[in-house]
Amino acid sequence: MELPEIGRLTGYARGGGCACKIPPGELEDAVRGLVGQTSPNVLVGLDDGDDAAAILVRDDLAILSTADFFTPMVDDPYDWGRIAAANALSDIYAMGGTPITAINLVGWPREKLPMAMLTEVLRGGLDVAAEAKCPVTGGHSIDDPEPKYGMAVTGIADPAKLMRNDAAQPGLPLTLTKPIGVGVLNNRHKRTGEVFPQAIAQMVELNRDAAQAAVAARVRAATDVTGFGLLGHLFKLCRASGVGAVIDSAAIPVTEGARESLEQGFIPGGSRRNLSWVLPHLDADGITEEELILLADAQTSGGLLIVGELPGYPVIGETVAGSGMRVR
Incomplete structure (x- = not known):
């Protein structure tokens, strides 16, 4: 996609990609002592900062849940969408699971960047999700000073093979x-x-x-x-x-x-x-x-x-x- 006269996409973000994460030490200090809802069906939760949560729903089936989003690390919006989707899906793969559905997470400076550019971001995410055979079934968006994009992904896994x-x-x-x-x-x-x-x-x-x-x-x-x-x-x-x-x-x-x-x-x-x-x-x-x-x-x-x-x-x-x- 040819960028309009608004300038480079990465110029709208202080950081880019996973480099814009809160530093690990600061993040651990912030969440220290906090716990999620406890249940004997929680196979993997907050304790060790794993890649996704794993919830037992049957002896032979666990549901995996994760979310990942970030600011742009490349100027091409389609590539940014593809990268963000692959990154979000990776949390499911890292636990040995199969992604089964995803929803989009979007923050967009609607008065600064054209919606046609957002369409390209979403198209990139859709294409990678299609490659993963993971349908994108909805999402949530907000008006945001910095552009942000990612996905919340649900997957499945064999509990014995996590x-x-x-x-x-x-x-x-x-x-x-x-x-x-x-x-x-x-x-x-x-x-x-x-x-x-x-x-x-x-x-x-x-x-x-x-x-x-x-x-x-x-x-x-x-x-x-x-x-x-x-x-x-x-x-x-x-x-x-x-x-x-x-x-x-x-x-x-x-x-x-x-x-x-x-x-x-x-x-x-x-x-x-x-x-x-x-x-x-x-x-x-x-x-x-x-x-x-x-x-x-x-x-x-x-x-x-x-x-x-x-x-x-x-x-x-x-x-x-x-x-x-x-x-x-």
Whole structure:
């Protein structure tokens, strides 16, 4: 879609994508001590900050529920819609589920941006949801100074095959299903207008195939890598499971152009905040700050971090007994 004379879409947002999340430490302080409604049917709730809630409705059926939305990280509204939808669906895949329906969540500055642009955002979301065979059945919108878009998604899963972030065991490989670095490239796009097709292609890719392969391999612990970065989401998984982790920085795939952009100073504020949050739990002697920022880079619609080995995807480390994380 050709942008009108209103300027660039990303110029209407302070942050972009999952980098606009509330920093993890601040968020945990805000929700500490709060609990949801308790029920013996709640299989996964608020306790460990998992990717979605899981509610038992039958011995062989759990309902999964999640919501995710953010401000634009790219200027093309159709691509933004596709990325936001893939990102929201990822929470269901990260728990080994199948999305069955979604509703749109929209904030729109209706006096500043044309409704035709919103149509393109929604069309992008519809197209990705159709690829996932997940019907979009409604939604909610508000007049908002900053444009925001995402989805609330409902899914289903076999309770015996749920992948959770508190089920990791020591001595297992860690597999990552997408490269990291799109946060750096999105930051460069926002600041310069340069377009990075490789980053867009990566963000719109569904985590469906990787999730199905993980369930078939009887993986029990996984999460997706989004706004808190690889180190942040690994830390949450390790903390919830009571294990430690060792990762090999040289084994971690990086999106083309991300290292060069990092060297040129295109660093999202969210990535720096992620690193500050995990540093007290990290042993990274000999690893440069630049490399650590990349490992903490705030991802949008990132891959799955799986405790187990999946053919065709890189093993980046392993879980170990104890606590904390080590980068070598």
